[in-house]
Amino acid sequence: MGDQAPKPLRRLGFLTIGLFDGTNPQAGHESTLEVIQLGEQLGFDSAWVRHRHLQYGISSPVAVLAAASQRTSRIELGTAVIPLGWENPLRLAEDLATVDILSGGRLNPGVSVGQPMHYDAVAPALYPDTADAEDFGYERVSRLLRFVRGEPATDFAGKEGIEVFSDRVEPHSPGLAARMWYGGASRRSAEWAGENGMNFLTSSVVKAEESDDFGQIQLGHIRAFRGRHPDGEGARVSQGLVVIPTDSASAEQRRRYESYVDSRLPRTAAPQGPARLLFAPDLIGTSEQIAEALYRHPAYREVDEVAFALPFSFEHEDYVQLLTDIATRLGPALGWRPAG
Structure with a gap:
């Protein structure tokens, strides 16, 4: 594990895509809300949701x-990530501040x-x-x-009639700015996020610009990011x-999980497409095995908070099993303590 022990994990979160059946979307959304509630009950520090347009x-x-x-009353709630190409920043700021106040x-x-994505197809509607004039x-x-x-x-403020x-x-939520995150896969995005005082989300996808070694790229x-951020190492x-x-998975769950991981493994062998996207292998096994793999991961050794991503297409009961094992076995193996 190298000459320096990794930091104890300080903050443990999870990320879900929130899939649903197009013929019965309420069930999928309800499942997502129940998963977030379970996360709070298990002591997770944060729950994050993905963002998908014109998908399920x-x-x-x-x-x-x-x-x-x-x-919920305690768990932090995040987005990972909102693609701003679909958004009006002023309207989004209103929505974010409103939810921050409510939470x-x-x-x-x-x-x-x-x-x-698929901009030529979606631009006429969006x-x-x-x-042709939009800046992304x-x-x-x-x-x-x-x-x-x-x-x-x-430049206008004040009264006009009774308004x-x-x-x-408005509303203005003073603490929200310090909780803004940038999700970046390139070195330039990491530097920009640091220069602009944001927090940084780094996931299981990076751009292979310097090498084909995922861990070293993410570490870089x-x-x-920290080299450009006012808070430096903090x-x-x-x-x-x-x-x-x-x-705690059943034999049937393990078979399905292993098949899922195997199906995704080929894309991790080399950078994919013109953007040279490099995917990290999914980590599967006992919590002890996963903890050991993380301790060997050069980028993990630089952080003390994570938002582990749940697989895309599993069933509700699978997410219950995974979250329970993460909170009760993997988290403690990484030095984490559940929130009260």
């Missing part, structure tokens, strides 16, 4: 987390930039008049940050690998 996954994570905020200051919005770069995040921080959104207008986004991103980074502990 959560398309409105802010709305889902608004509901989750009313079913009592527990929202952790994670965002990213880039052109929406931006019918401005598709970092400035879109900068606008969101300014609005969340309470900087002016307009009162503010020059900033973490160090680049800047927050959360790692999000896929873990599948099998401690």
